[in-house]
Amino acid sequence: MHYYPEKIEKEWQQYWAKNKTFKAEDSSKKPPFYVLDMFPYPSGAGLHVGHPLGYIASDIYARYKRLKGFNVLHPMGYDSFGLPAEQYAIQTGTHPAITTVANINTFRRQMDNIGFSFDWDREVRTSDPSYYKWTQWIFLQLFDACYCKNADKAIPISQLVDEFKTNGNKDVNAHCDETPLFSASDWNSWDEAKQQTILLNYRIAYLSEAYVNWCPQLGTVLANDEVKDGVSERGGYPVERKLMKQWSMRITAYSQRLLDGLEDIDWSESLKEQQRNWIGRSVGAMVRFEVKGQRSEHSGSNLKPQSSNLEIEVFTTRPDTIFGVSFMTLAPEHELVAKITTAEQKAEIEAYIAKAKARSDRERMADVKTISGAFTGAYAEHPFTGAPIPIWIGDYVLAGYGTGAVMAVPSGDQRDWSFAKHFGIPIPAVIEGSDLEKEANESKDGILKNSDFLNGMTVKDAIKAAIAKMEAMKIGEGKINYRQRDAVFGRQRYWGEPIPIYYKDGVPYPINKLPLQLPEVEKYLPTEAGDPPLGNAENWNWNPETEEVVANGEGYPIELSTMPGWAGSSWYYLRYMDPTNDEEFCSKEAMEYWGNVNYYAGGAEHATGHLLYVRFWTKFLKDLGHIPFDEPAKKLVNQGMIQGVSEKVNRWIFELRAGSAPIENLTGFKQEINLVLFESNKDGVKFFPIKPTTTIFSSSDIRIEMNTKVVLKKGSEELVYRPTTVSLNAPISQLASPRLSFDQKCELNVEEYLTWSRDDENAIFICRNGYWQNGKFHYFEQDTTLDKAFYTQPEVEKMSKSKWNVVNPDDIIERYGADTLRLYEMFLGPLEDAKPWNTNGIEGVSRFLKKFWNLFHDGDTFVVSEEEPTKKELKALHATIKKVQEDIERLSFNTSVSQFMICVNELNDLKCNKRAILEPFTVVISTYAPHIAEELWSQLGHSESITFATYPAFNESFLVEDSVNYPISFNGKTRLSIELPASMGKDEVEKVVLANAEVQERLEGAAPKKVIVVPGRIVNIVV
């Protein structure tokens, strides 16, 4: 029987499914082990070869743990709410649920093809009402809780209400919005609406008016981590700041705990660092500066400034440099700006604010170098010296961070320094030895000067002293600031979990009858009134009496926004433990038994999104006593991205400008101009006449330059003609032959490409020796034997449908089989490294599996001998048992594959077909290549799946050699080797080595200065 992966793989996949081989037991004497992959969003593009990389590694790990006697929980599901299905619904009218199910089926079929050992009975889908019922329930827990700073945990809001009833809020120390003081009698006298409004200031899930990232094209708000470079991460649409009423989560209450928790979990350092940066803790002080009364508009210019009660609060990490403050800067959006600006400066300030507003976030970010600002005309008073400090505004100060205002210390902060230089503001030195000519001194080492009571202190001491003094004077206090903002929780979209809230008198109330099911709508677009798509639903009111959704107008309106993508993924790991429970989100027993995730695998791109939110929800649920642990995963592994190789084609674009003349109307202009074609490895320069309207492509092996500005004239009119190139992606299917290596030249099928791209059919494809046009090749020279190929340029980038560089695992499986795919993806290199997909080595892996199979077979017959194994055979086996075990435990999957190959090569050389060797070897290999292992296991006579076998124990004694081949080096350079008994002692080795004839010859009679013998390893002779 020959090795036919396509046959045996299907059979075993069916066997596993039918027998529920990978079912995890809810109670077991075996120790539990939880191996989790980040579940995918089921996109329409299906899986590409990059997705399974992490899944394969986890699968190996899970199978290994089973063989090691663990009860393994290894589930998979779908993050099935999301934008693409909804965008598709908007375009086609197909309900997102239908698209989603179709996509899930594709994903499932693809995953089944690879032979994963998932327990599919535990599958979860976030868009399933039986699942999102509990997502909504958790939301209500967050709505019904506040964060008590004294206890440093979340508590039920009912405890807060009790406190309000008896003592008002004077003793309340909660993480909340600014709330005026009130007494118990105040509280008790208020009506329900007022009370509820106050409570909203305390709830962890709360409604707030806040600036959000609004994306008009997507018609929704985005979280900070969904915005990259001022555009949406998904789709790349512009994002603007907009003030909106929004559901938010007080994740900032957890900032410190999220930071502290990182110390105790085994996650990659880079990922932890990203979370630390995102949370952005900085230690410093809040300081208040009183604003000196600006000259009143009505008073004469010679009157003294009046005192005003206005204060500017700033956050600083360097309170020690307080005496170096020479101005203050407010963000242009700061609320005090309008109040303090003097009449003389009003025009300038308003002009500056208008200009700053007009600049998009993106421009502002791209243009960090330009210094701009304006003087308000107002002054603050220095709290210690009483000196007037001019107040400026500048867009280098961010409204969203700290207080939106800074005390500017140009001697100690580079941005303040640049601002001061630009506007000619003094730069007083406060640290000894600062050279402030070229730049600020941002060092935290140094001794204070010119600083009154701080003089002579180190920076560290001065910070403490300054804070102490400020606190004594009640003008400031020590403070820890976080960069992290509260997370916006609502999306103005259809395809997400409905937020279980209704509004009575404009006040939100919870809907406790769950699930609150997503209503049907006619259209998935926002309503004409600008409401989210749920505004299109006809039955979307709530009757609190009957606890039913009723027709609009017959009850109270229900919230129209839905939850963001991260809601469902913030707790799914819990649901897998108890996926069908209808009484609770997950039973206590299940959580006690399984505990948190032992091994969590996924992409590093989720560092500041999902992985922060899931930690937040976990800590919150722990606080309320719903779960027994406060981190979701003990260990986290980031698999590297498998990139695609895109085929780039250069297309020339002509920018035609003739004042306002339409560019098509070129009549009368001289219509032919010369293109200059430079060849990269010849001196020849060719001039090539083209029409300005022709579409031009150029092959990657030639270099073309065109005059950057060609002016065509017609009478007084001028046509300016400016060529630039863009790189387009060509589908990899349109290459004349597939790319085998990155360096290889790949020829494009010009005709097919043109049909596919629907570009100008007269397009010219310029090659080295001529050009293609209308299906014909025109040579530049007479010689018609020269190369006519048009080459693409390879480029490594993310694998994506839109880049046409996607490789589908199904294609690989069809050709080589799933076991080959699994081994090859592991063989590619370390799991965590990013690497471009190439199939260069896949033949080697495929050959290896055939060789492995052939150990058991002589042609068509299965032949395994019952003979006793030899020492060499046992050594090959046990070296492999040991190495693979160590490799899996340190997640070095690529090196195991090499070890398998070494072992098979050795057994092959030894002509070993002995059961005593092959049987345990099959168990070891079954983690990586389960199909072939199952097949051979059953041929060996086993009736039960190899899943229930035991990982073979390795025996060190088989690895011990009788003799050691000592490398003998002179001054560290290996010269020869001598075979010696392994048992020989250090001194004996030295004696024998020095007596060796060749060693003597090399020593030329001289005595060695020193001889180092490392028993079993090397001998080094120093001469």
Added chain:
RNA sequence: GCGGAUGUGGUGGAAUUGGUAGACACGCCAGACUUAGGAUCUGGUGCCGUGAGGUGUGUGGGUUCGAGUCCCUCCAUCCGUACCA
């Protein structure tokens, strides 16, 4: 700018605690079998040199009997992040 990571043959990569650098695989070269080879098998393959030998893990230095591995310097690439006061 800051933070993290990585630099090893023609290529992907190995070398886990400082101990024969280049395992394993691809590619390439030679040979065998074959009607054929993009099948299979055997041998070779870091670089320079006919050879003995020399040389070699991004650069320069250091520690050590011995450094890909440890320390310092610089360079390059990738990823993340960015006016965070």
